[in-house]
Amino acid sequence: MDIIFCDELLQEIFHRLPPPSSSAVSLVSKRWRRLLLSSLSSLTLRLSPNHPPLPSLSSFLSHHTYLSSLSLSSSSSSSAVATTAFSDSLLVSVSAACPNLTRLRISTGPVSLLPLLSLSTSCPRISSLSIILSRPVLSLFFLSYFNCLKSLNLTLTGNGSPDSISDQFTSYSTPLELESLSLSGIRAGDYALTWLWKNCSYLTLSKLVFENCEGVGDNHSFSCFIKGLKSLHEAELKTCRSIISLILLNLAENRSDSLSSLSIHDGGNRESLLHFLRETRCNLRKLDLRLPLDLEDIHLLEIGTKFNQLHVLRLQSCCMVTGEALKTLGLALSDNLEELALTNCDVINKQNGYGFLVELAQNLRKIKILDLSYNHTLVDKEFASMIGSYCDLRTLKLRGCSRLTNVSLISLAKNCRHLESVDLVYCHGIEIEGVEFMILNCSKLRNLQVEDRKVSEAARRWMADKVIEVQI
Template identity: 50%
Template structure:
């Protein structure tokens, strides 16, 4: 059998083998191992200590057996350089992976020397995620000519010795970054001004666990002069949320997607909603104690937000039906995605879902996950009006039963993806009814024990993916 199949056919078969089974391919024969490695384009590896010469040599030999490797994720146990030292792992990657395009290297801080070497060897790199140490130095960035996506994690604490007074570097370069992600910025990280001055083409900005934005003047200039910024994510950034949102409201009209998780400001968010001139398309908020009805009412009244197509709210404890109903009426003809995940209002306010369903006629995706007290009657009354749904997520709604499955099939003929995992009262019969009677279903998330033999065979014949 092994000799009857040509290399190309074997490689095509290997590409179709699911990840849990692909590791066994290398055990069949040396030929199969060679062919699998020579056709592999993506690897995820953990490299533990110690980084002795023997381990590094073996690592280099392993990488050279993957000549078409384009994506590499390395998690390691420390031992990198930082500053001006050398990173044996990163230097090995630089010398062994000339075709690399995506690198995620999450170990100890990388050295700047290794980054220069990497830029010379891997000229096609378009995406990098790395940890760097203070003092911050970004002079290596212009050497990555193909770089589009950059994620930086700052790890060591800020001290007087690693945070010297930073002067203007005296030169400007036009970086072609489209996505910039920063994690762990602290007050006094003025070296970030290099990024704010030279990243005018950024379309997506992500800030996580940041207590500062470095040089505030440079950041304001960045928002003012950047006409390309379309997406902004702020995660656990309570101390900078006001200054960021107020700058956005005053300067940024190109923004169409905003995400704020775990750290907001009631006043700052309200002022942004009232004053913003951007035409938001997507809004994603997880603000348990910082979002209330006044924000939702302001959203419904600002004409600039009448083009909102996606609204996601998670763990919003202070929101009531009044705010959601007003927003539903304002966005009746445009909203395509609604998520109310773990929101008390879904359980407490009877008739809310019915009202939303009757108003949001164009709804395509609905996520009501982790509303533990949501009952069939409330959901069924909403689904009766949601005939265009293609995706429905009900994960963790433990009070729902088979009655929801019957209503789903009866009302939502266009459903392609359904998540009913951890819905304790939905039984095998309900899952089987869904699989057998949904004409365009392509994926269902459900526990394996709830999938009957008949449903399993039917799912296979209809090419329905079952995820347990």
């Protein structure tokens, strides 16, 4: 009994150790190594298809009694057939050794149907699944066997499409109660997705992600699904120009007001975005746009009119908007906006600000997180005039602002007394003395990102005393 109690106590201690310390535990003794393995709940492995360690993998995983989260990736590239065989064998090993698994991510390559069915039986508690399937995909009905599934990340690869999709399993009596759905690589001919649109619960899905997608399968089924969602809080659309209009138009027709976060990167449509902004019933709190050629002043004016409760606004590579529109938007959002990102913003880079940032800052005094990364023409004078309005700033990102010098850091330390994190990587005008000044004069600083060559030995001692983490 005493031994069992001692083992449980050691396992609890191991749980609380930081990663650098826990890696040394296994060197103490075989018993400590066994206890460490059995206490781990999360594991990430990088494996090579060129080495066949599969019997030993099952044995290795079986020692992790409390393993609930597992991520498997590959360290080399092989043919599709080889990676599928490798991934299938990994699934077999996982099924045999990890009965308590709740989260599985396998990105070594496509997996086949039979190992997935075996996984659903051997690991019935899986709630999060990330897999790759190879075309042609005939059906996604196998997902119905994962009774606890809440999060699905599905990627389709390869060429080819089935001659037909069987309607035998189109509808399933019990809805798939997903809370998060992420799809990547979908094409117009991937009609197996119809099963998802007809069987996912309208009531539970809160996050929907499309990445590198050119289609949604059956457009009608998808449209009905999007319009019917009752609890969608977050939508991310990345590199999906072919389907962006379809998604935005259907989101605009959704009568629910639950959507609070929208992210669109690298592929938009001006008319569809404008229609969504005007017609949607949702009240966005977070908006993240990287649309160099599809975001214009009229969109910013609609955002300011419709979403004055916005807390987070991120604009990247905004080439077609003007400083006047951004200032008008800032005034409209002044009461609630807490995070602002203007990354690689042409208004700053082309016009060198011309006071635009100063006027914008005067209207946004509640900002706590500010990202001005990769604005290469931002200079000390403009920065110093602007930063005085951000007295409540906690996080500042200046990565790639190459014309800023140590002078800007003096203004920063003087005005932003609550600053906790700052990113100065690739700020070529900032030198060792500027970094030292920041460390000595920002009393609440806890995280600093800067090149290693700019951190002196004295600065390292001061950071150790003040518990400041430095990231390169």
